[in-house]
Amino acid sequence: MAEGLRFDLAIAGGGPAGLAAAIRARQRGLAVVVLDKRRPPLDKPCGEGLMPDAVSRLEELGVRLPHGRSAPFVGIRYVDGEVVADGLFPRGTGLGVRRLDLHRAMVERAERAGVELFWDTPVEGLAEGGLRAGGEVVRARWIVAADGLRSPLRRAAGLDAGSPGEPRFGVRRHFCRAPWTDRVEVHWGPACEAYVTPVAPDEIGVAFLWSGKSAGGFDALLWHFPRLAEQLAGAPAASRDRGCGPLRQRVRRVYRGSLALLGDASGYVDAITGEGLALAFHQAFALIDAVEQGDLRRYARAHHRIGRFPDALTRTLLAVERRPRLRRRLIRTLAADPALFTRLLGIHARTLRPKDLGWTGAWRLARGLVSG
Numbered sequence: 001m002a003e004g005l006r007f008d009l010a011i012a013g014g015g016p017a018g019l020a021a022a023i024r025a026r027q028r029g030l031a032v033v034v035l036d037k038r039r040p041p042l043d044k045p046c047g048e049g050l051m052p053d054a055v056s057r058l059e060e061l062g063v064r065l066p067h068g069r070s071a072p073f074v075g076i077r078y079v080d081g082e083v084v085a086d087g088l089f090p091r092g093t094g095l096g097v098r099r100l101d102l103h104r105a106m107v108e109r110a111e112r113a114g115v116e117l118f119w120d121t122p123v124e125g126l127a128e129g130g131l132r133a134g135g136e137v138v139r140a141r142w143i144v145a146a147d148g149l150r151s152p153l154r155r156a157a158g159l160d161a162g163s164p165g166e167p168r169f170g171v172r173r174h175f176c177r178a179p180w181t182d183r184v185e186v187h188w189g190p191a192c193e194a195y196v197t198p199v200a201p202d203e204i205g206v207a208f209l210w211s212g213k214s215a216g217g218f219d220a221l222l223w224h225f226p227r228l229a230e231q232l233a234g235a236p237a238a239s240r241d242r243g244c245g246p247l248r249q250r251v252r253r254v255y256r257g258s259l260a261l262l263g264d265a266s267g268y269v270d271a272i273t274g275e276g277l278a279l280a281f282h283q284a285f286a287l288i289d290a291v292e293q294g295d296l297r298r299y300a301r302a303h304h305r306i307g308r309f310p311d312a313l314t315r316t317l318l319a320v321e322r323r324p325r326l327r328r329r330l331i332r333t334l335a336a337d338p339a340l341f342t343r344l345l346g347i348h349a350r351t352l353r354p355k356d357l358g359w360t361g362a363w364r365l366a367r368g369l370v371s372g
């Protein structure tokens, strides 16, 4: 393997977060190694919607997504019974892309950039001056734990703060069916949501998120959404179901010594806003900036800034998810005021700043929630 060599960065986990950091590091001329316990292309339960800012980050990294294996989306549609709210991104478009295709493209770019990639190589833990993998020590100045939601390295470093509250889970399946919309649809149901993402001209992905322990699997969840079930009737499945959870993972902090946590490993609230990939890419850029400055405190500050608005939005949506009347009011407000929905989406996708909501926007939102 890579024993004896010393890298600038050793990254545990070759998912989107780890690969984004690795490619960015190479763009800055750093020597980087990535180790993942699985073989590419890597699949994962995901809604597979890249928000416009995630698409921009991929472009900056030089990742080229394959033609005909993705589908643009221009906004988000909320569906709650008969109430439907449509919001368009004020700038840029999102992209639905299967995780397998995204991973292939990122691996291809990482290889071209000169990242040392080791697959089938579980990281066994931390070692003096590096990582332990395959019975050897991979030496590096900086260690990155990009090893996902349950991050074994986060635990080993004593940075885990548990998974509090009622657990939330996710499961996804793909269908051979042409998308019926150029939006990501979010269907709100009783203590669960369905996300419909166009991922190719002839394929859609459907992901469910739910609260509480057992939901009985994908088909039982689909039963809560008769209109969606009708739209999917007769469409053959294009993938096996994949699930994961509990989603919420808290961390004590995002670095210790020369180890930094990245992506889902650096803490996760929920997938309800569909932006885990965008967050991971922004964090990856901030991390490499901090590494170049030799100061992970900068990363911790940037990480906090990157997550502040998304965390608040996620917690708000989780709160209304549990309160059907409040949720209806929110969706009715957005349905009646598409300009407000568009502004919120712009902030969500970082093409507008939170202050662009303005007092009038905040007031319209609050008034809708109270009286809508």
Ligand SMILES: Cc1cc2nc3c(=O)[nH]c(=O)nc-3n(C[C@H](O)[C@H](O)[C@H](O)COP(=O)(O)OP(=O)(O)OC[C@H]3O[C@@H](n4cnc5c(N)ncnc54)[C@H](O)[C@@H]3O)c2cc1C
Binding pocket: 012, 013, 014, 015, 016, 017, 018, 035, 036, 037, 038, 042, 044, 045, 046, 047, 048, 049, 050, 051, 054, 121, 122, 123, 124, 146, 147, 148, 149, 152, 169, 170, 171, 172, 207, 208, 209, 244, 247, 262, 263, 264, 265, 271, 274, 275, 276, 277, 278, 280
């Ligand atoms: C149901 C659901 C829907 C979602 N929908 C969206 C969406 O629409 N849009 C969006 O942007 N985000 C979405 N997300 C979030 C998104 O999937 C994650 O934020 C994203 O995958 C994070 O990437 P990552 O690289 O941090 O982690 P992962 O993709 O989990 O990668 C971690 C990697 O670490 C490796 N690893 C683990 N342990 C070890 C070890 N010991 N040694 C070596 N390697 C190891 C794993 O093999 C894996 O490859 C969704 C999530 C869920 C659950």
